[in-house]
Amino acid sequence: MTSIPANMKVAEMLGIGRVRLADRPVPEPRPGEVLVKVERVGICGSDLHYFAHGRIGNYVVQPPFILGHEAGGIVVALGPGVESPRIGDLVALEPGVSCGRCQFCLSGRYHLCPDVLFFATPPVDGVLAEYVAHPANLCFPTPSGLDSLDAALIEPLAVGFHAAAQGRATIGQKAVVFGAGCIGLMTLLALKARGLTNVTIVDLMPSRLNKALELGAHNVVNSAQDDYLKAAKEITGGYGFDLAFETSGAEAAARLSIESVKKGATIVLVGYGQTGEMTLPVSLALDKEVAIQTVFRYHHVYPVAIEAVAAGLVSPRLVVTNSFDFADIQEALDRSLNDKASVVKSVVIVSG
Ligand SMILES: [Zn+2]
Ligand SMILES: [Zn+2]
Structure with a gap:
């Protein structure tokens, strides 16, 4: 088991069209959370929209801001009270953290929760970071045969x-x-x-x-x-x-x-x-x-999507046309934004 460093690299959006790697402290997983070492992050149309325009509707980026909501990575630490997933599990991170108490949450349509916190939707930072702390119940373990690229692409799938x-x-x-x-x-x-x-x-x-x-x-x-x-x-x-x-x-x-x-x-x-x-x-x-x-995002879909990939029914990794190293995040976003004819889907290799 590799030890967890005190600091990590994150990709900070500094303004419209500008991003750079910066250091931030590695988060501590709170009760009910796990710490995930992020390996792959898919770049989504909404990330590119924030990058190009600084806002989507009423959601306005306040720099420095971390983009990205499609992440796959490895669980490296457990917060208090967490039994599953386990350290070493490869997980797909479902981005939306809902309140669990409102009518929408209680009826199972938690994606419509008015208080949902969603990665890379201002002011909530996203996952273009080496580590992210996230509720354990939103980190879905993937069966053997899947890798962190498959795990990251569970979100758009x-x-x-x-x-x-x-x-x-x-x-x-x-x-x-x-x-x-x-x-x-x-x-x-x-x-x-x-x-x-x-x-x-x-x-x-x-x-x-x-x-x-x-x-x-x-x-x-x-x-x-x-x-x-x-x-x-x-x-x-x-x-x-x-x-x-x-x-x-x-x-x-x-x-x-x-x-x-x-x-x-x-x-x-x-x-x-x-x-x-x-x-x-x-x-x-x-x-x-x-x-x-x-359609607004999704609810209760991760297990189904993971099963479909594991069973070989679908292969979302075939959608990916370009991958970029984390150090090249500026190029990754620029090309994804400006070369839509050849770049259908980009993935950032954050680690691993
Ligand atoms: Zn997306
Ligand atoms: Zn709610």
Whole structure:
């Protein structure tokens, strides 16, 4: 067992577009917490949004601020009262710490807790740090065969699984996913894990559509070049899709969702988009009696997502296109932000 140092490196965001490594004391795990040595951190669209704009809605970054909420690492110390996980376990960290007492928590929908504290959502620091202390019950041990990259990617995979669950996706349905970024691809994986054999991915960037094909998309449509509505008709025999997932946040995609689903279909809105507002053909949605669902993070999904990876049903690591050393955090964020055509998903090697 390696000893735990007094200080650690963290990546501090100092202002818009600026990040540097700095020293901070290693946190002490409080009662009910474990100390995790972070090995891999996935960079998410929300991290990049904070990095580029300094805020998402009312959440405003006050520098120095630590980004990152997708972490996998090794438990190295236990706070008082902790029996599980154990020292040495590889864990996937579920980021949201909820109050446990409000109506939402008590009804099991703890992700909607108004007092939830979530990694890298200001003012709560994230996981781009060598060590993080976190509640033991939110550190899910992973079975042998998984590594810390798999563990880090359980977080975005959980969003995909929650989206699929919100759509009640089942085998036999035809689905379309708008957006082949990380969350769109994770949604594809979740749909495949739920047995769907006909999933269409729509995006504007050829590199992302190639990634979707590599991950097992059954059809891809480049909506910049091809006639999407014509393709949708052909794929669905003229009926339209049973299910649509809008992960891009683009109004045009949400509109195409309504236009291309079957009557009685379900549309799941996942992407926030730039402004958070859209104008949509509601009368067409009513004519089709479309059910519209939304997704906010996830709840009770980590065990399912871990099992799906362990069983070999899905491999979220295939979504990763780039990895960076911790020392190159500035480059990692710059490239992920500015080279979206080739960088689909970046991972930072924090340690190990
Ligand atoms: Zn994320
Ligand atoms: Zn609560």
